[in-house]
Amino acid sequence: xxxxxxxxxxxSAKREAVLDAAQAVFLEMGYAAASMxxxxxxxxxxxxxxxxxxxxxxxxxxxxxxxxxxxSEAFVLADRTLDARAALTLIGRRLMDxxxxxxxxxxxxxxxxxxxxxxxxxxxxxxxxPGAGKAQIAAIIAELIRRGELAAxxxxxxxxxFVGMLRTDYFMRTLLGLTQxxxxxxxxxxxxxxxxxxxxxxxxxxxxx
Amino acid sequence: xxxxxxxxxxxSAKREAVLDAAQAVFLEMGYAAASMxxxxxxxxxxxxxxxxxxxxxxxxxxxxxxxxxxxSEAFVLADRTLDARAALTLIGRRLMDxxxxxxxxxxxxxxxxxxxxxxxxxxxxxxxxPGAGKAQIAAIIAELIRRGELAAxxxxxxxxxFVGMLRTDYFMRTLLGLTQxxxxxxxxxxxxxxxxxxxxxxxxxxxxx
DNA sequence: GAAAAACTAAACCATGCGGTTCAGTTTTTA
DNA sequence: TAAAAACTGAACCGCATGGTTTAGTTTTTC
Numbered sequence: 049x050x051x052x053x054x055x056x057x058x059x060s061a062k063r064e065a066v067l068d069a070a071q072a073v074f075l076e077m078g079y080a081a082a083s084m085x086x087x088x089x090x091x092x093x094x095x096x097x098x099x100x101x102x103x104x105x106x107x108x109x110x111x112x113x114x115x116x117x118x119x120s121e122a123f124v125l126a127d128r129t130l131d132a133r134a135a136l137t138l139i140g141r142r143l144m145d146x147x148x149x150x151x152x153x154x155x156x157x158x159x160x161x162x163x164x165x166x167x168x169x170x171x172x173x174x175x176x177x178p179g180a181g182k183a184q185i186a187a188i189i190a191e192l193i194r195r196g197e198l199a200a201x202x203x204x205x206x207x208x209x210f211v212g213m214l215r216t217d218y219f220m221r222t223l224l225g226l227t228q229x230x231x232x233x234x235x236x237x238x239x240x241x242x243x244x245x246x247x248x249x250x251x252x253x254x255x256x257x
Numbered sequence: 258x259x260x261x262x263x264x265x266x267x268x269s270a271k272r273e274a275v276l277d278a279a280q281a282v283f284l285e286m287g288y289a290a291a292s293m294x295x296x297x298x299x300x301x302x303x304x305x306x307x308x309x310x311x312x313x314x315x316x317x318x319x320x321x322x323x324x325x326x327x328x329s330e331a332f333v334l335a336d337r338t339l340d341a342r343a344a345l346t347l348i349g350r351r352l353m354d355x356x357x358x359x360x361x362x363x364x365x366x367x368x369x370x371x372x373x374x375x376x377x378x379x380x381x382x383x384x385x386x387p388g389a390g391k392a393q394i395a396a397i398i399a400e401l402i403r404r405g406e407l408a409a410x411x412x413x414x415x416x417x418x419f420v421g422m423l424r425t426d427y428f429m430r431t432l433l434g435l436t437q438x439x440x441x442x443x444x445x446x447x448x449x450x451x452x453x454x455x456x457x458x459x460x461x462x463x464x465x466x
Numbered sequence: 467g468a469a470a471a472a473c474t475a476a477a478c479c480a481t482g483c484g485g486t487t488c489a490g491t492t493t494t495t496a
Numbered sequence: 497t498a499a500a501a502a503c504t505g506a507a508c509c510g511c512a513t514g515g516t517t518t519a520g521t522t523t524t525t526c
Binding site for chain 2: 512513514515516517
């Protein structure tokens with residue numbers, strides 16, 4: 049019979065294959081342009097199997113997005129001895145690597161375009177992506193302030209501004225497919241953002257330049 | 258007969274109606290989900306007329322985007338006597354009003370999602386939108402530097418960072434439909450960005466705080 | 467006022483879509 | 497090893513799509 053709907057934890061290998069294929073197809077084609085036939089074909093699975101695991105295209109899409117969101121990584125700095133410049137530079141590096149990855153860019157494109165049609169997905173994406181990142185970076189900045197490495201600012205505000213200075217024109221051009229990520233340019237963006245942060249909020253123990 | 262293809266300048270009223278309707282439908286539904294039938298219906302026009310003016314869905318979409326791009330507005334400050342704080346605040350206000358307008362948000366969503374499929378449109382959007390804005394703001398910043406209101410920075414870099422600090426978390430949440438633009442929050446974002454800019458790059462004649 | 471151009475409504479076409487069904491085969495399980 | 501569950505491939509459904517055509521009506525143009 050069909051309809052496995054295996055009791056919660058079970059999840060077959062086919063199911064994962066369908067999710068993998070669906071992720072590839074949705075991120076590549078966009079939600080509306082993606083077809084269930086192409087998902088099945090890409091998964092090397094019959095369409096009946098796809099519908100055995102997922103009730104509808106919407107639900108499959110939601111499952112794909114939620115699975116990605118659950119994999120959100122942590123920025124937590126292992127090394128708490130870093131000074132402000134080193135800490136911010138490291139955060140910047142990690143964030144830029146993440147933001148500029150082809151998969152994250154594709155995810156951003158499709159979630160943004162479907163956000164009004166699927167508000168719960170937009171919320172889930174925000175919470176596990178930008179929202180979580182902001183909170184983590186704010187925590188690190190708060191620690192830097194506590195250690196006297198940065199002047200007293202609202203850490204969440206500083207986090208917003210720092211991330212904003214990373215996600216600039218260069219990010220937009222990459223998002224639009226107008227340029228390929230290039231290491232040296234990325235480093236410049238990071239260094240510039242760190243310098244401005246330190247000029248604005250640095251202390252004697254974390255001088256700019 | 259059909260196929261007006263009126264010689265360049267002519268452009269009938271029906272053509273404008275089709276473009277208006279197409280803009281509404283594309284920005285509202287996204288490219289793939291929008292149908293030519295709904296465009297015709299919304300324009301109060303027969304489908305044959307739509308195809309008399311535009312060869313295909315792609316071309317109609319392109320015409321819509323290009324028309325919007327051509328309407329890009331200028332940020333040029335009329336008043337050259339403003340100090341750095343006032344000038345940056347005014348720029349911020351205008352930029353935020355533009356970025357957070359429902360139409361600009363919808364445009365951003367659809368262009369971003371179609372950027373890989375329609376690279377020329379992505380380029381046109383960038384050039385007339387973010388690219389033009391960056392150039393204009395950089396010119397104003399250059400003027401402020403010349404007048405000794407700001408320290409010597411690369412004006413384009415400062416422009417990127419300033420815009421980045423405006424397009425933060427708040428913009429993302431609005432883009433995703435998670436919040437409605439609220440005046441006081443917007444003002445806070447602008448004031449915070451201006452303050453950080455002045456702390457980092459202000460001079461004696463443009464003190465922060 | 468008449469020819470030319472723009473437009474209309476509706477039927478039409480082929481295609482592809484999301485989703486279902488079915489008869490039969492493979493895999494899992496105990 | 498046999499029953500139960502998962503899976504296959506292909507046919508199928510109804511419908512909407514992008515795009516065309518036709519036959520006739522309105523508007524523009526000079």
